[in-house]
Amino acid sequence: MKKLCLIVLLGCGLSASAQKQDYPIQPVAFTQVKLADKFWASRIETNRTVTIPASFERCKSTGRIKNFEMAAEGKGKFCTVYAFDDTDIYKTIEGASYSLAVHPDKQLDAYLDSLITLVGKAQEKDGYLYTYRTIDPLHPGGAAGPERWVKEGEQSHELYCAGHMYEGAAAHFMATGKRSFLNIAIKNADLLVATFGPGKRAVAPGHEIVEMGLVRLYRITGKKEYLDLAKFFIDQRGKKAYNKKSKNVWENGTYYQDDKPVIDQDEAEGHAVRAMYLYAGMADVAALTGDKQYLAAIDKIWDNMVGKKMYVQGSIGAVGDGERFGGNYELPNTTAYNETCAAIGSVFWNQRMFLLHGQSKYMDVLEKVLYNGLISGVGLDGKSFFYTNAMQIQDHFNHPDIERERSGWFVCSCCPTNLVRLLPSVPGYIYAQNGKDVFVNLFISGTGSLKVNNKALQITQQNNYPWDGGLSFSINPASAMDVNLKIRIPGWAQNQAVPSDLYAYQQPLNKKVTIKLNGKAVDYQMADGYAVISRKWKKGDKVEMELPMDVQRVVASDKLPEDASRVALQRGPLMYAAEWKDNGGKATNIILPKSTTFTATYKPELLNGVTVLTGEAKAVDIAADGQSVNTESKILTAIPYYAWANRGKGEMMVWFPEQVKFVDILSR
Template identity: 80%
Template structure:
């Protein structure tokens, strides 16, 4: 029974328990059908299982998040944490732990989760309402909650946000265990929402989106159309109240909440970046299930705007700290870059859905860039230290109060650590997808996947040392000879595209050719939307080989980004690099990389859990304070993968490097 349930889900996208006429044209292969044997990702997922998940549960206990549910059940006490959305840290950790248990059964962990679910269930009110910030003391609720249910939802209460994360967690727990204890709590709450909100009922645009995605999850499990209809209703409420559009305050004019105009009229990534990613993901879900073409046109335009004008070179989004939001077009400052980890996670969710809608590799290119860089930078190599924001530059001569220079074990607002808990176990579910006879290979991670292609069993085994090396091998093992179109993504970075737009480009294109061999012989293939398509009748132990170019690329920014003018960033394969103080004489922001610099790549197994480093002779600017002189000298530079910075103490770091000295800015401190 559990095995059957596991096959129904992947990455929050479940195959319907009942017949559905519409859905994503492409379906992901569930992470439960992929067994990893990979040096890079297996260790990260195992650290999440053995360190991050237990630490997250422990912190939910020690910070009072669990106690809030206990008090809510008793209707006495005082809400003992800071934010009304603190309930979701328990939900997200249960979700991640459930994904982990789906492939690594753990009776002790399962029993502990059941004990938490029991506590959560007791806190639920008889009609299904579940929100500790009010239930503990309904007469004196937490300040953001408002005096009555839902009255502050469009602002700050996060009541529906809590519901959404609960639905995601309950669905994951049901998938992993087959138990309905948490699912029944979620369904009771969802039925309350159906009774409360709708065309002839209460109208509201959720203040922090995710309930839309959660309702879709419940619809996929139950087939109950009320849940899908309510998800669409919530989306369609955005922009209806027409906030004061003359105001320049992002909190008043609705852009912060993606609520300044109806979603079908929006064409720009705007407002709080995490909210935005969850909204666009929910729109994709509803569009797939209802065939709403207006939604599709809107998110296509928004995606083009984000990737073309609002994304950092290492895949992060949400440049502005004031409101954790997108800035204006091309507003991508380095010294004050915000880049919340949760926004990177949401970006992965959204790009996966865009791929499932369109079958274009450009969405996986963005997903991969985010995943290998601006997302996993959010968790330390120890699995229990985190970044909420992900800086682009840390300088001893400039310190911004909102920027983190070192990792923290927990945050008062701890949304990012628990979001990482739920994302990491599901990474194998982004590797493969299917559409009839088409099998997509999206990510290059060693391991074996079990698929059904036209009702025939096929195993695909990947062997590689990605992302450090570009040699990829795929062994195809069908139960019987099978016609199949194997569609292998040729990453944009391997085709001289730094990103699927003109926002960033390579200074010098690679001249390496990509050759694909089948059973040792070169094979003709054609490209479709970024995929090399190999069509044949596959037989047992057919082997496909290709090698992606692993040149060190110098990335340049569009001229519309003046801060990056005459500077380069370093990329090798999917990995972006940075210089950190530890490897470069105590400083990093004084490095100059002349145009003729040649880099050597070397794997260092004892450094930062094993990384490929880049080394070269470069120039550095030195200041002699005593003699008031400035000079340059040749020095050896070491660059490390961006994701691995800030694991060895506090100091300078930078992603962008000038190619020459143009001017000296004197700072007074």
């Protein structure tokens, strides 16, 4: 049973009820992949040894755990700020459970048991669990309203808390085999089934994720009512009366993705995290029910997001007012919001889109997000974070909504705890399969253990990615077997900065990716962005691939005026930024002539080991007397975007002008 549950962990395996319809492609669970990779293994280990303990400690010191203690006793006053603060405990339990699945730890296991016991004591007799109300049901906080659920369509987050509880409970059960947390979640889910549905209470959840959580419980229990309720919640969107003509996103419903039925939506809209969880939930339900209208809608929405609403380093949610998507091509740099949770949600959604369609473009976006706009959200120390991920920090611009330095935690700490649960599961995004088709999606050293037609197959990767493009894959079947090996050829290695026309390379690369099989060049076929090698594989077969790691200048569509006449720098999957620390105390005065060539140098002592880019550039310089402006030659040093703000506070730049067109005169 434990083995079955671990396969289900990423949300796509069959439960004991033998569901017949599902994603056509299945991911290989992270528990089946053993890493030997410095880049990701070190981050996952830091998450285990630093981030998870720090998260639990901060849940205690901030009163989040005390809220459950008071709810269990039925007395006291909710002592944190947000109605959804329960979820930080659920998410940390989820991440800790993922960690336990691959790294047994008796002390952590016992601590989780104690927390889950407390959560169970806080649950009301009928299954309701929401400390914001349960502590004092007669006098709940203003976000909850006078009765259960009455403000769920707004800001109570009751169902949001439930969804994260289900995700955490599923992870704990799958990792440990214990039903303690799962039984709490099932009791709560049964209350939802009894409360909501046709002929009962109807609501479009104010903050989506309960849909994903219900699907997770459905996969474990086989109880179809959970899947039906997930679909019911999704289908309630667009039924509430809003002022359709209002440009205010709260008044017209776009903030909640509630302005029209989901099947009629064709733009990524509103609060970006809510949106990602909705679209991921729609993908889950579509996979399990065959709903083609859901599929058509999320296909259009994905095209809109990637083609008109995504930053060059993969981040989404440009507007701070509402943590939301802006209009088409509304991607400002100095005020970019880019919540870390939105990047995490994008990873969830893009993996599901790949599992539905089998096209590499979804994994291209997932990789861009993962290596850039997602891990930028956690400091190299594992205990400092960004809630938002800026595109430009300039000394003479004072935007209080843009973070300039990392924080230990936040009053709203959804992002740190979301990272806790995402990082341990990264190995689960590497491989996938559909019958004899075996997909290699990410290039991370280690060994994946698969089964093809009930026969064992191991794939061992050896590489120094993302710093080096040389990749090696050792194929070791238990006995000779027919497999269609599908290795993703990244879009960035095929003259495609992103899978749309939003960004492009200034100069085509024109280098074919070379692949060798047992030392001999192979003339491979391409299908949906994958190099396909079909043969009867035997133990010891080896595939080698060389990806071009040239430094590329990325330009933006002319529909992004802020990026006009500017370039961003990319090498492999990584976007680069100039930071004050390496560039004489400033970064936003750099001009990057078209003639500049770059040298890539790996520096093991810098920022836990990074490849830096250096090249001759110009810098705008103000004379000491403040009476003149000139340019001077300098050496630009650029670091991977994810690594910025680990050495203090100062300027940062992603988009570099190629020439001076005007100078802003600012008093200082």
